Amino acid sequence: MFRVSNNLVGVLNLLAFLLSIPILVTGVWLSKQANAECEWWLQRIFIVLGVFLLVVSLAGLVGACCRVSCLLWLYLFVMFLLILLVLSFTIFAFVITNKGAGQVLSNRGYKEYRLGDYSNWFQNRVNNAHNWNRIRSCLRSSKICSQFQTQFANDNLQKFYAENLSSLQSGCCKPSDSCNFEYQGPSVWKKTESGNYSNPDCNAWDNDPNVLCFNCQTCKAGFLQSLKTDWKKVTIVNVIFLIFLIIVYSVGCCAFRNNLRDNWKR
Known part of the structure; x- marks a missing residue:
């Protein structure tokens, strides 16, 4: 039987995979609809985020459910880099939005x-x-x-x-x-x-x-005041997302350890 951590990683990555599809579709739609320079950055963010979630969630899903240790190791490595990236951006956003008021x-x-x-x-x-x-x-x-x-x-x-x-x-x-x-x-x-x-x-x-x-x-x-207000909202979301990533990463580490044990027993 699959262990609980493997199942949990599989479920979380299945949700991420399903989420990546509408995000990717939205990015492609924006790239076709954008008629002003205001929207160029938005469509790129959606496309990059959608592709990233699609690839990473597939690696985590296959690695956890099919007990492919190399894929799960790659998944954990990317997740670790993502946690560092989100943490760095969150700290940076706090620092640069700390000044300025009307x-x-x-x-x-x-x-x-x-x-x-x-x-x-x-x-x-x-x-x-x-x-x-x-x-x-x-x-x-x-x-x-x-x-x-x-x-x-x-x-x-x-x-x-x-x-x-x-x-x-x-x-x-x-x-x-x-x-x-x-x-x-x-x-x-x-x-x-x-x-x-x-x-x-x-x-x-x-x-x-x-x-x-x-x-x-x-x-x-x-x-800048308008941008600062938006960045503060993004920072709050980042903190919540960071907590979620750490939890998923911890569960993924347990699933990776389970894979190694199962492979060793064989």
Whole structure:
């Protein structure tokens, strides 16, 4: 009879194998549907994850159920590397998301964000011209500022200041409050005649819907705040996934030991 650990590894890897199929199909579907640069990374993640789960789960399934020690050893080796990878990424994510927060403004329902408040690693990513051109293209294609303009189109100045804006809306779709522009609409502001601004974002602002504040430091900071929030959620999932991997790895070690004992008895 198969031992409990072998059966358990087999069941867990069967579930992983079944899970890998819709993940892989989703990645292939996204690769056919993606029409903007925003989605290129997402389809790659799904395809790589789907192929990885498919191969590893098959190795674990055959190794445990058919008592093929070499496959089970390969499975455990890959699992060990995966545990190290997930652990390293989780620690890294905790470190780089530890800095950065929005600044509370007086009599404002929203916050403003400064690029210098975030980790150097994050700053280097968005200060790279190639990276930012791609991100900016994504933000434009997402129409976040078009929706912003429509959502708050009927607001007067006092009501607009009381709105609870997202970090991207605050950083990319309106000028910084320090510019003191004249409000004419959520994404339409009249610059002062002097044009002497201490904040370079004030010069970068343009009422053109394709420009707005997409070239501003506040937009980069708003994007990092949104990214930081997502990374924190991913980190929590990673911790749960890491615990699951350690449990599966421990059970797999027991199954490998059982295989060695059975082979030795033969």
